[in-house]
Amino acid sequence: MPPISSETTAKTACSLMKRCAVVQTASFPIDEFRAGNFSRLARGYTANGRFVAFHSTAAGLVGNDTNGVSDVFVFDRQTLVVERISLTNTGGEANGPSDYPSISADGRFVAFASRATNLGSWSTNGHTQIYRRDRRDQVTASISL
Secondary structure: OOOOOHHHHHHHHHHHHOOOOOOOOOOOOOHHHHOOOOOOOOOEEOOOOOEEEEEEOOOOOOOOOOOOOOEEEEEEOOOOEEEEOOEOOOOOEOOOOEEEEEEOOOOOEEEEEEOOOOOOOOOOOOOOEEEEEEOOOOEEEEOOO
Protein backbone atom coordinates (compact mmCIF):
# COMPACT_ATOMS: atom_id res chain seq x y z
CA MET A 1 0.00 0.00 0.00
CA PRO A 2 1.52 3.39 -0.97
CA PRO A 3 1.88 6.13 1.66
CA ILE A 4 -1.17 8.32 2.07
CA SER A 5 -0.73 12.02 1.33
CA SER A 6 -1.26 14.61 4.07
CA GLU A 7 -4.19 16.07 2.16
CA THR A 8 -5.87 12.66 1.99
CA THR A 9 -5.27 11.97 5.68
CA ALA A 10 -6.75 15.31 6.72
CA LYS A 11 -9.87 14.66 4.64
CA THR A 12 -10.13 11.11 6.02
CA ALA A 13 -9.80 12.30 9.63
CA CYS A 14 -12.49 14.87 9.02
CA SER A 15 -14.76 12.31 7.39
CA LEU A 16 -14.26 9.70 10.13
CA MET A 17 -15.15 12.18 12.85
CA LYS A 18 -18.39 12.98 10.99
CA ARG A 19 -17.92 16.68 11.63
CA CYS A 20 -15.16 19.16 11.03
CA ALA A 21 -14.18 22.32 12.75
CA VAL A 22 -14.18 25.55 10.81
CA VAL A 23 -10.68 26.73 9.96
CA GLN A 24 -10.23 30.29 11.15
CA THR A 25 -7.47 32.70 12.08
CA ALA A 26 -6.55 33.11 15.73
CA SER A 27 -4.11 35.16 17.70
CA PHE A 28 -2.47 33.50 20.68
CA PRO A 29 -0.96 35.30 23.69
CA ILE A 30 2.05 32.98 23.82
CA ASP A 31 5.57 33.99 22.82
CA GLU A 32 6.11 30.81 20.79
CA PHE A 33 3.19 31.75 18.58
CA ARG A 34 4.29 35.34 18.20
CA ALA A 35 7.72 34.09 17.14
CA GLY A 36 6.07 32.21 14.27
CA ASN A 37 6.88 28.75 15.61
CA PHE A 38 3.53 27.25 14.71
CA SER A 39 1.79 25.92 11.67
CA ARG A 40 -0.53 28.30 9.89
CA LEU A 41 -2.33 25.30 8.38
CA ALA A 42 -4.77 22.68 9.61
CA ARG A 43 -6.11 24.55 12.62
CA GLY A 44 -9.69 24.10 13.79
CA TYR A 45 -11.98 25.51 16.43
CA THR A 46 -14.65 23.87 18.56
CA ALA A 47 -18.23 25.00 17.98
CA ASN A 48 -18.05 27.62 20.75
CA GLY A 49 -14.56 28.76 19.72
CA ARG A 50 -12.96 27.93 23.07
CA PHE A 51 -10.54 25.23 21.91
CA VAL A 52 -8.18 25.51 18.93
CA ALA A 53 -6.43 22.46 17.44
CA PHE A 54 -3.16 22.97 15.57
CA HIS A 55 0.17 21.33 14.84
CA SER A 56 3.58 22.78 15.58
CA THR A 57 7.28 21.98 15.62
CA ALA A 58 7.90 24.41 18.51
CA ALA A 59 9.40 22.58 21.49
CA GLY A 60 8.47 25.21 24.10
CA LEU A 61 4.68 24.94 24.03
CA VAL A 62 4.49 22.19 26.69
CA GLY A 63 6.99 20.67 29.09
CA ASN A 64 9.11 17.66 28.11
CA ASP A 65 8.60 18.11 24.36
CA THR A 66 11.88 16.60 23.21
CA ASN A 67 10.87 14.47 20.22
CA GLY A 68 12.01 17.07 17.67
CA VAL A 69 9.05 16.54 15.34
CA SER A 70 5.70 18.18 14.67
CA ASP A 71 3.10 17.51 17.38
CA VAL A 72 -0.64 18.18 17.60
CA PHE A 73 -1.88 20.53 20.31
CA VAL A 74 -5.09 22.07 21.63
CA PHE A 75 -5.07 25.62 22.95
CA ASP A 76 -7.75 26.61 25.47
CA ARG A 77 -8.55 30.24 24.74
CA GLN A 78 -10.29 30.63 28.11
CA THR A 79 -7.56 29.26 30.41
CA LEU A 80 -4.65 29.97 28.01
CA VAL A 81 -3.40 26.39 28.49
CA VAL A 82 -1.77 24.39 25.68
CA GLU A 83 -2.27 20.61 25.76
CA ARG A 84 -0.29 18.17 23.63
CA ILE A 85 -2.58 15.69 21.88
CA SER A 86 -0.16 13.45 19.95
CA LEU A 87 0.71 11.21 22.90
CA THR A 88 0.74 7.48 23.61
CA ASN A 89 -1.83 6.05 26.03
CA THR A 90 0.81 6.17 28.77
CA GLY A 91 1.53 9.85 28.11
CA GLY A 92 4.72 9.25 26.12
CA GLU A 93 5.79 11.32 23.16
CA ALA A 94 5.01 10.26 19.61
CA ASN A 95 8.19 9.06 17.89
CA GLY A 96 7.22 10.52 14.53
CA PRO A 97 5.57 13.67 13.17
CA SER A 98 1.89 14.35 13.78
CA ASP A 99 -0.20 16.96 12.01
CA TYR A 100 -3.51 17.90 10.34
CA PRO A 101 -5.74 17.92 13.44
CA SER A 102 -9.51 18.08 13.39
CA ILE A 103 -11.34 18.76 16.66
CA SER A 104 -14.89 17.71 17.53
CA ALA A 105 -17.53 20.37 18.12
CA ASP A 106 -17.37 19.90 21.91
CA GLY A 107 -13.57 19.60 22.03
CA ARG A 108 -13.46 16.11 23.54
CA PHE A 109 -11.99 14.34 20.51
CA VAL A 110 -9.12 15.33 18.24
CA ALA A 111 -8.33 13.34 15.09
CA PHE A 112 -4.91 13.74 13.53
CA ALA A 113 -2.49 12.16 11.07
CA SER A 114 0.82 10.70 12.24
CA ARG A 115 3.78 8.69 11.03
CA ALA A 116 4.70 7.73 14.61
CA THR A 117 5.10 4.01 15.24
CA ASN A 118 4.26 4.03 18.94
CA LEU A 119 0.71 5.40 19.05
CA GLY A 120 -1.24 2.19 18.55
CA SER A 121 -1.38 -1.33 17.23
CA TRP A 122 -1.79 -0.25 13.60
CA SER A 123 1.03 2.29 13.73
CA THR A 124 3.94 0.00 12.88
CA ASN A 125 3.54 -0.22 9.09
CA GLY A 126 5.55 2.94 8.33
CA HIS A 127 2.64 4.73 6.64
CA THR A 128 0.68 7.72 7.81
CA GLN A 129 -2.16 6.65 10.09
CA ILE A 130 -5.20 8.47 11.48
CA TYR A 131 -5.66 8.61 15.25
CA ARG A 132 -8.31 9.94 17.59
CA ARG A 133 -7.36 11.27 21.01
CA ASP A 134 -10.06 11.33 23.69
CA ARG A 135 -9.06 14.34 25.78
CA ARG A 136 -11.32 13.38 28.68
CA ASP A 137 -10.15 9.77 29.02
CA GLN A 138 -6.56 10.47 27.78
CA VAL A 139 -6.73 7.63 25.22
CA THR A 140 -5.25 7.63 21.71
CA ALA A 141 -6.73 5.09 19.28
CA SER A 142 -6.02 4.27 15.66
CA ILE A 143 -9.03 4.95 13.45
CA SER A 144 -7.33 4.20 10.12
CA LEU A 145 -9.12 1.72 7.89
